[in-house]
Amino acid sequence: MAPQWDAVVVGAGFGGIGAGIELDRLGLHDFVILEREDDLGGTWHVNRYPGLAVDIASVTYSYSFEPNPSWSRLFAPGAELKKYAEHVAVKYDLRRRMRFGTVVEGARWDAGNEQWVVTVAGGETLTARYLLTATGFLSQPYTPPFPGIESFAGKIIHTTAWDDDYDLTDRRAAVIGTGATAVQLVPEVAERVAELTVFQRTPIWVVPKVDAPIPGVVRGLFAKVPLTQKAARLVNTGMLEALMVVGVLHYAQAKPVNSAAAALARAHLYAQVRDPETRAKLTPHYDFGCKRPTFSNTYFKTFNQPHVHLETNPIDHVEPDGIVTADGHKTEIDTLLLATGFNLWDVNFPAIEIIGRDGVDLGKFWRDNRFQAYEGITVPKFPNFLSLNSPYSYSGLSYFTTIEAQMKHMGRLFTEMLRRGEHTFEVTERANAEFLDRVTAKLGSSVFYGGDCATARSYYFNQHGEAALLRPTSTTNAHREAVTFPLDDYTYGRTA
Template sequence: MATQYDAVIVGAGFGGLGAAIQLNRLGYDNLLILEREDDLGGTWHVNRYPGLAVDIPSSTYSYSFEPNPYWSRLFAPGAELKRYAEHVAEKYGLRGSIRFGTVVTGATWNENESHWQVAIQGGNRVTATYLLTATGFLSQPKTPDIDGIDSFRGKIIHTTAWDDDYDLTGQRAAIIGTGATAVQLIPEVAKVVSELTVYQRTPIWVSPKPDYRIPKALQRLFATLPPVQQAVRQIGNSILELMMISGVVHYKELRIANRIAERWCRAHLFRQVRDPELRRELTPDYSFGCKRPTFSNDYFPTFIQPHVHLETSSIERIDEHGVVTVDGNRTEIDVLLLATGFNLWDVNFPAIEIIGRDGKDLGKWWRDNRFQAYEGVTVPGFPNLLSLNSPYSYSGLSYFTTIECQMKHMDRLFTAMRRRGAHVFEVTQEANDQFLDRMTEKVGNSVFSLGQCATANSYYFNQHGEATLLRPTSTINAHREAARFPLEDYTYA
């Protein structure tokens, strides 16, 4: 049976687009990108909630080989990220390879034909020599399991399915969640509603946001002299590296960096909230870095407004017209906004059923044998599979660091395979085990192991209590190993 495609890529977000660009560079142009949504861009297409913006400097949140000199702000609004994704797809000729509105239900390795059979909702199948899953880390929305939520007669909106036609003006609103999404959403909602109650389970560390409009003259300078923008990018990367790597990953050796970051956030809160009781409620009781921190200048001041109320008691139930907390307090509302994040570990690793050699189920294997992936990319027993959103793959704070490390890994792996005249690769069990042992040891020196993370409720931790999402090394190390990993860590056929 003839194989239809060189590769099938699941997902048309930035990860999938980067993978397609790299495969094209390597000479694979018979590609199929399957996307469940009606357009490309991943999270920047799905999310349209008020206040949406990148939560790290825009200069670092883009491909290094495709800089955008025209970001309007240091922290660009979500619509600009969407346009950037469209620009990348057009410039690199990828849109013609994308099939939108296509839900992948699973994929199975065919040992006899040495290819992947990819099942599509509706009964269709396609085959490809290589399978790349680029479904993202934040692709499966989490809906809270609260008693009575289905009985609520008002409007319910999850941030990943924002209803642009629904007018919040003058409404009595409630928001569940105070993560990075809510930090952006809450100030915007507070501007238009008559009453806003925010239900907080876990406070979040918030730093000042050095956001500003980028002047047209500076944009022209970036466009004319790209090295200037590259220098700005390097400065941004260095700051993020200091925050995330020094203070979080190297917590054992550099606890002072973690304490400085925490005190910086505490000082920001103190400047903006003078009420000691409200400040206490907004202050995390876990170590900085246990949960993803964020930046904002208007989140804390929102809670000072008289029509905004912070509720820290747990929700007991939701009835037809309101929310009831465990202390018996009931708040009537017209609209319930869910900023409850994503379900990573139950349904996202992997986001589809993947069956490898000898019927090995990737999701079951991960849950039975710990979450793991060699260099965050490949898994033994799954030939010709590149899992681009895997345990230990996320490096630093910018997702583009992860993407470009994986592109380097692909370049080295496929070049080696081609030199050998091979078409099938598979990481060895020994190499995988050594990498897992090394990552586990390094996590032991991080804030995730040595800090106070028990109350963080962080998606960094899986259901077994292991922090296996982030790669516990510097981004320099991640780039170096992606370009230099031992070729003998793979078998080729």
């Protein structure tokens, strides 16, 4: 029985858009992109909170083959990323192949027909030769189960479901969380509310943000001479590589680089926060890089304002009119803003139920064993399946370096399969095991294992205590291996 589609892509963010572009390049035009939200853009559609912007320079946070010369700032606001996603989807003729408001519940491999059967909410099923999941690394919002939170009588807003109609003026608000989202949100909220309390469990490393409007003359130069924008991208990517690859992944060999980054962040904190006690509370007690660092020129300054308070005692419970901490202190509020992040390892890897060959459940397999994916994209016993957000796949600090490396891997893999006249592929157990051993060994010299990350509470670490998110190589290496991996690392044709 022939499948309905060449491929089903789950997710219409930048990962899904990249997958669609590559499928077209390969001549597999008959595909559908399923998206649970009501429009494309992924995180840049879902997130609309005040202060939302990229934390990687715009020239790098974009497809290298589709530069945007019109970024308004070095770090573009979120609305521009959403607009960029729309532009790319239209230019590459993807929007017409997207279905919005479609919640994928799961997928299973049909060995007899050599196809994937994808089930969506409401009972509909779709069949496809290939399944590509592009559900993102940060797509499953997390709300900690604070006792009594259901009794809160005021307004609760998670940053992934921002209420644009809710007026924060003169509110008594609390922000729970001090990760990258809170660093952007807190200064904006502080300008509007009467009282703001920030509940911090773990402080975050923050370095200065070299941000400014991009002058019109520069944008004009980018448009007329694309090589100038490519040069800017190359310089920024090199700086990110130095920070991430040298200072974080090669921590054992380059401790001075890591120490210098931490010193910069401490100096930034010291220069911006007047009160010594507040500075001490905002200072991380883990090594730089254990958690993803962030950039801001305004976050620390916010705590100098008399109506802004930093609370570091653990939350005990929530009452109808406030939050009570473990020391018995109650903070009365009428608005609760949750910047509590995402659940990666319990529900995000994978974000849907995926049943492969021999009835293997991917999520159960990962959680019962080790999180693993060959070159960060394929898994044994899952034929014709590409997971675009996988263990050991995130390369560098820009998501787009990951996306483009995976597109190249797709191109090499599918080209070889089609050259052989086959229509199925599966990575071998041997190749997967060798890759897992290699990346695990490389991580041994990283800050995650060689540094002090005990108090970081970092989403980089899974429930096995492994830092299985980042690919511990340079971006150059990831892209080189995407076009040179041994073709016999896969089997082609009918799977066992």
